[in-house]
Amino acid sequence: MKDKKLILALVCLLLIFSNLATYHYTRNSGNSSAEKDLFYHDSGGQVEETEPEELKLFVKIFNLLQNRYLEKVPPEVMIKGAIDGMIKSLGDPYTYFMDKDELENLFIQTTGTFSGIGIEVTLVDDRVTIIAPIKGSPGEKVGLLPGDQILALDGNSIEGVSLVEAVRMIRGAEGTKVALTVKREGLKELLQFDVTRENIRLETVHYEVMEGNIGYIIVTNFDEHTGMYFKKALEKLEEAGIKGLILDFRDNPGGLLQGGIEMAEEIVPSGPITYTVDGDGEITRTYYSYAKAKDYPTAVLVNAYTASTAEIVAGALQDSGGAVLVGEPTFGKATVQHIEQFYGEDVGLRYTVAKYLTPCKNDLSKKGLQPDLFEELPEIFKYYRYPFTRDLRRGDYGEDVLYLQKMMEFLGYQGGAEGIFDDKTEENLKGFQKDNGLNPDGLFTRHTARKLRSRVEEVLLQHDTQLQMAVKYMSRE
Template sequence: MKSKWKLVIGAVTLVVATFILTAGTFAYLFQSQSLDAANSLRLYRAVDLIKSKYIEETSMDQLINGAIKGMVSSLNDPHSIFMDAKMFKEFMIETEGAFGGVGIVIGSKDKVLTVVSPIEGTPGDKAGIKSGDQIITIDGKDTKDMALDEAVSKIRGQEGSTVILGIRRLPAQEVKDYTLTRSNIQIKTVAGKVLPDKIGYIRISMFNEHTGADFAKKLQELDKEGIQALVLDLRDNPGGLLDESVKVAGKLMPKGPVVSVVTRDGNRETHTAGLDAAKYPIVVLVNGGSASASEIVAGALQDTGVGTLVGVKTFGKGSVQQILRLDSSTAVKLTIAKYYTPKDRSINGVGIEPDVKVEWPEPRELGKDPQQDKAVEILKAKLNK
């Protein structure tokens, strides 16, 4: 099977060959140094005791799934999880660009379930949910010990059904319930236009399987209209597929590294751009909802001097997850690496500081965008030099 790097909602994933957990697998574990005889016996005995003594009949599938989930949970890593059949199916649907839900992207920040960003035009966006909001309950259930993908699974559902999210918006401490009606979330990730003074504007909402091609098409359209500079808006962009972020950066920056992925053993895989030279000055708009794949693009443009970052510090999601299929319908997602910008910066848990910090005060005024205004000001100054 051809491997494919994917970075989805703050996590890079790799689809690899199937590895089925069977009796043969247990035999392998028993023979390997990773599971000695005593631990093998404990594992077998636990299964036997539950199967023979527990008051209710329990299927082997349930026990195996529970064992795997427990093993992964013991890592205390919010980005490493066991994906059951339903969760894995939803994950695959999402990467194709359409799914049923409320249109918010979530992550774990300071061990609290947090909104990375709402997706434009979705129920979550229309309800006023914002980047940085903490999700305290889902349908009345506390999210304190809930895995990220479990929370995603609970928030998603059939179009027309409802979900109640208990939201806390700092610095306030009270929790407010939002009742949201799920819809079919069709993600169109790229939009653009020409601003005055021949400045192009492209907004990328996230990186799915079509983003690289759609970005190239939109950029070509704007080039034909004679743009001489570009505003790239990555605000509230929660990330997506690594390959697609590399394609976008590759259309903007000269030859050289875009991002490097480094595993535990020090193995480094570097993705590169291939332009002879950057075509025009670029300003990249970022904020606290800019995460993972969007941070890859922003970091690459900043490190190479091609782009000036305007806004506020990004989310700081720079770890790499790998999706390993257990069978045709389940998988394990494990954190297996970190990624680094062209200047070898790790932004995990740190984020990227903009070159020009511009806050957007609340409440926001309709029709006002101080960050975009600053971007245009910078580009006009560059064009008039």
């Protein structure tokens, strides 16, 4: 085991020293499927017999500490510490070592699929609580609801279990079953649900036709299916005869580069989409679009959380004149990562191998894209998404109380000392509860939180100043 762990450490060290060489191999191998924002590669367990000169001191220190240090330290602990130290020395937040759970979550993000019951969960008062079931999922079909607390799985209590571990237990092979013991607010008896796991696909593209015959497409992330579903959505909208198109990339963190390239090939006017460059600034690859320019105006909504692949597509549209950007400056992530998966190990290494440039060869690192039409959103857009993790009552204080007050003020319930659940806050909450058919007890529970967020969302669209600016732009064109 010690030798196996040491070999893994040596592989990681070799990869960090030779990332540019690895990228050179990847881009010249002719494997176009590997050309992604996240490159994948399996080392196959092959390690050179000859010890590199740079590693001799490392091995000497490792062996010395293993044999002579005062206390016995597991070799895997020392190796993990050495790997963390090597990675930290790079000063790159996008290069990091991944354990089994991180690898699994990355796989879900990039493929857009997982096997489970299809529920989003969080911890509320240290209990696993359902945020929402995914539409059409097994969880929705059996009747699980937002706010349900999962107390046990297959009869075994999960009280005190971490959220990551609970999610791992809920997931499982397609066709297998899991029994959930659920506490639902307002009911004394616990509920039992037997759910059969299915293969769940996460939707990353949503579209509709807005008033004025304007097409609207939200892209939440880029996975291996995004390009295909964007193409279908755009075809549906164009068949409906849209007079303009708004693409919403707000809060889109990026994802697979290939998903973004496939989308850009449908919407970016003929020309370069992006360039990738190596550590010396030399262009290693150019991605092209051969699409015809659209005969309707296009606007892209962006904000400070529009990043990576989303910035590539938005930047290509801006530089090519295919669209205007509306909103706020973007995040500024302009690097491409490679994922090294180690044969026989449930771990991986994600590390940076290249930068990308926009068609006008702008480097977006740190500064991001600058919108053509700058517009900030009202503060309520920050408050209404806040994940309340405890019940609130008179006498409580903190950031969650402040966000509760801001949401009620947005709906017309004014007053109360900021961040303090005082008498006025309780009075306002009772008024909201009474107006919305709830028990006016002045307690901010999960049920009241869901109703408050729902009421805010009903009128939120009327206050989306960035979307409104994009619509105005359409009317001028």
